Amino acid sequence: MLQKQCRSATKASIDGPDEKNIITKGKQAQLNLNESEGKYRILLEELRYRNIINTAIAKASSLFISPVKVDYQAILRTMGESIDVNRVYIFEITGDGQTLSNTHEWCAKGTAPQIEKLKALDAHLFSWWTDQLRDGKNIVIEDVANLSSRAAAEKQILQSQQIQSLVCVPIWAKGKKLWGFMGFDDTQKTRKWTETEIEALQILGEMISGDLERNASEQRLAFERNQLLSIFDSLDGNIFVSDPHTYEILYVNKAFKKYFAHEVIGKICYREFHGFDSPCSFCSNKQILKEKPKIHRHEFYNPMMDKTFSIMDRIISWPDGRDVRFELAIDITEKKQIESRLRQAQKMEAIGTLAGGIAHDFNNILSGIFGYLQLAKFHILEPELAEKDLEKISEGAKRATLLTKQILTFSRHKWNDRRPVVVFPLIEETLKLLRSVIPSNIEIKNNIVSKSMILADSTQIHQLAMNLCTNAYQAMENRGGVLTIGLNELVLGKDQLSHEKNLLPGKYLKLEVSDTGPGIENAIQNKIFDPYFTTKKTGKGTGLGLAMVAGIVKKHNGFITVHSQPGEGACFKVFLPVIDPNVSMEKPTTKEDATACSGTETVMLVDDETDILISQEKFLTGLGYKVSSFEDGQSALQAFLSHPQAFDLIVTDMTMPRMSGETLSREILKIKPDIPIILCTGFHETVTRELALGLGIRKYVQKPIEVSILSKMIRELLDA
Template structure:
């Protein structure tokens, strides 16, 4: 009995010792596992620090960190490319003594390893404790793994945007079979998710970079000049390739008005305020840049910049060549219009000449009755002035370049056009004149003359040989936003309405939207170019107006032009001749140069009668020689422009080289390129159009000499 108790006590003690050993072993294993977990956690923390680096992620360092902490022989990343068709090893770390495989594992056929890729596509991890035990379904995978001496491995999928399988990451053990722990698999999954996040970030950056390059490529391929600037500071933020070619230095960061206009302060025509107030509305306008010597069609608006601020986007299309072509077309149309008016011009000239001849004959008849003869000669003078004015109008209308836009009363211009047309328009067409308004617009008189002439010509030609009525109206209207309709770029206010209506056959609806196209015409061959209405539309647009047409087949047509009225008063200063001609007499020496004998003789006698010492020359060469011989013998020079041998401008240049302060009056009947501005810049005091009244000439001489 005692023995059994003793034996039981010993057995219990041994069992207790055994239980203690087991407990200690469990604690040791637990502590070892905790230590291992801690090592892996530290490795994950270290690896994750590489992902927050501002530079490119160092995947090699990440693989090394994980490989060393988990004690594997190889760590790698594979990418699935070609829409899932190929597998490629992109990153690899190998422990010492393990052969690298990265160069051998490029563009492998993914379909040959379907067992592998199918599991990854299903979101499963691949865990292989013993490669030798792989099933026959994974024969291809077994073969390639054994060729790399891999005995055990684990792989996790890497996702792009959480849906598409981008690739996989794995651990290899080439030394032994291995039972992979949950901790090791979880570590691999955590790093895989980090890689997935980095892939998404890289994909976004690449996408943004691609879009940026795409936009830059588009902008740089455009012929139009593009720039972006800050509308408050005027700093240039971006310029495209087309604009850069005009400059030999960097523009970014510079001030736009200094670089593009050469100014020290913002341009007076800057649209920044307007586009800021009207954003996101597009503002369109045309501008001639003197620095570039080019005309641009400009579109600007406010856009949102990446930093959140509102900036000015500017697109400027070079339309210099287009403007030159338009000028040529306009000139061709002018010539066509003058041809149309030839009969009316000839009719007016014949009437004027008939009056001059009639009153000259009366003056001869009244030669012994001075009072009656003086009245007859006064009528002759008035007729000559009318002829001179008519010539001036023809020359103004026919010249290539129009005047700058100036305050203009359209009323007399329209009346003059109707007067010229009356002799051309067939007798079967009645003209109804409702020209009333004497309001003022800002306009080029030549172009408004052409506009009126084109519309009236178009109207009477539409009626042809049929009896009809041509109605011309000029009135003032007030237009609000509703009346402006689609003309959203125009401002409400007072407009001058010029309307031309006819009772012709009308215009079919099908072609009403084409009538303002260049060269579109319903006339027969040889009866017109089809430029008339196209020119009208261009002129109206250039003057900030709009045109409408209303027509029904069989009911005629009505064209209405609306041009903005300006409020300023027109002030025309006419030269005043005070007192009699003797008050403009003098004793100075005057050189008179003209190749027209009648002009030379008449002016010489007139100026001599006023007391001047006049030296007359029939050509510029003899005049220049006389001046070279005695440069101080002349106080003033009056010269014609167009002369044989030496023209008036060349004579003036040579004389001014010798005596820069001598006053010169240059007279011209017509010249295409030598303008008043050129003459004044040269140093010529006065540039006058022929014919000039002797009374005005005598006052001009006296004013210059007394100045």
């Protein structure tokens, strides 16, 4: 009994409250386990979802790395399918924040596109929306139906598109300016947007912002490049860029390309532009590299292109960092041709002005010649008196010869043939020409003192002095006055040359021309050197005289000043740099010994002027020479071809019918290169002394030439 009771007690203790405890704890543990498993599954699902989104972001980011253009449609599709939304879109805020426009859109199957409907929306109607974005806030709407009254406009347009839930993030342009926004729409249900989804949208927005900045930079650079190319290609000036070390052409503009039938970029400049096999001796590369960034200006004639250019060279920095040569070359060929014609026209105008005086001088000379000729006939039986008469005739002929040479010198076309020149005799010759033209009511005062030498073109100095003197006497021709011309030397220092930055201190020759005319009004003094500016009446002048003076002075590295007051006349001063007197100067031909020189050699005379031919033949025959005379070059050449060894020397005129003296000389020298030839010319524009001597012609002389001097010249050549 007792034993039974003990067993019962033991059983009771096992099946009692302790057993219930054990069951409760087991259930709790199971519940906890289930809860942990649920959380773990949620965590795993979240990680899986996050991984899907990260994979989508990675894929989308790879699409931004495009050499051509980013495929936004593929990016939107990738994100839309990964996050499981119905619509993904990009809006741009345009018109300086005034309008909203849908630029890109992706829609899931069954979702109606809205992109065409959402163009140029008035941004003011969606102020709540845009204010949120401008403040840098994301727009997260779990249920569109719950939007507040402040967003009434937004609520209306969202519901019209069946949008139930959405999230949007701002897209920023450079400088933190709101460019637009990007968003996800769910048209099927309301939803709670996760941080992962919002973060994904923000990352994508930043990628778009970076692409926008890149595109903006590329567009800006492309615009600037096209802008510069458009400017350079619209210029008439020729632009090219080259490497100053390798001479490789890096760029040429449209104007420059027209000179070439092929592509020149990448080729060598001296070969393409000048046809040389090595760098040009006149290349300015070393100079501009040494003086960078200083601009080097000069004029250059390119024989390959037959063009004259005004050049501006300098060193600039190329995009790759190296120093390159930038050249702007303006074609001034036509300008130079016009200038040449204008110079000649102005010379002829001046000669026209002098024509009356020249005719007066020639008439006086001819009157004297005719007078003494009559006296010589009258004194034919009195040799001593007749010889004096003939000497006067000879003096008159020499005066006519000198006057002709002065006219030819002044009218010569040659330009910029600068040599050491003493100005003193040039000014005196100018005054000789002017004396017969200037009215008697104008007094000339001569203060020509200096005999200094300058480097100059004597023809231009003639013209300069002639223009200044003509301008002076024309200012006084109605009422008379005094024309003063002076030539003096002075030393100019830095202070006196402060207004002429390109000139060096030193000795200068001052040519001063003044008049006592009405003077020049202050208002027009800065215009008097302009081409075509004139105060004279129509037909009285071209307005080129003083412009030509200014051009000549500048070409000779000098400067000019003018001082004038109304009623007090005008004074022009020209300053030209003096050169070392020891510099060699071309000496004019002089008659050191007028004694005729005899000989026995055979001389060929060729001239279409019968009187010249007969007089020279008789004179040379009288001196013992054997003379063969011909009236044209062709018959002379035939005679020479028949017996080339029969002739020891040729004297030929330049301008003749059938064959010129130049052509005759060329043909004779082909057969007998060492035969001495004397070429005589009255005036010829194309055959110069240099050209004649270059052909092998021994002497080039100006007509008329005295037969005694001719005989001396013949003797010298035959004895050489």
